Amino acid sequence: MAEEIKITKKPSYRGEDGHKIVSVRMRDELIARLDELAAQTNRSRNELINLLLDAALNIVKIEEA
Numbered sequence: 001m002a003e004e005i006k007i008t009k010k011p012s013y014r015g016e017d018g019h020k021i022v023s024v025r026m027r028d029e030l031i032a033r034l035d036e037l038a039a040q041t042n043r044s045r046n047e048l049i050n051l052l053l054d055a056a057l058n059i060v061k062i063e064e065a
Contacts, residue, residue: 026034031045038045 034045034048037043038048041048043051
């Protein structure tokens with residue numbers, strides 16, 4: 001009979017994989033456009049949002065009011 005039982009800890013993925021969950025409110029029309037693009041590119045809505053935001057952040061210009 002074994003003297004001890006070893007159980008490994010379940011890894012905690014929350015925040016450790018470099019990703020965070022973000023909730024965003026969007027108009028129905030925008031979601032429809034994303035879904036159409038997702039279908040055309042065989043990508044998930046989430047993947048498209050990340051790609052588009054990354055591209056937009058690289059080209060954004062801040063103007064003084």
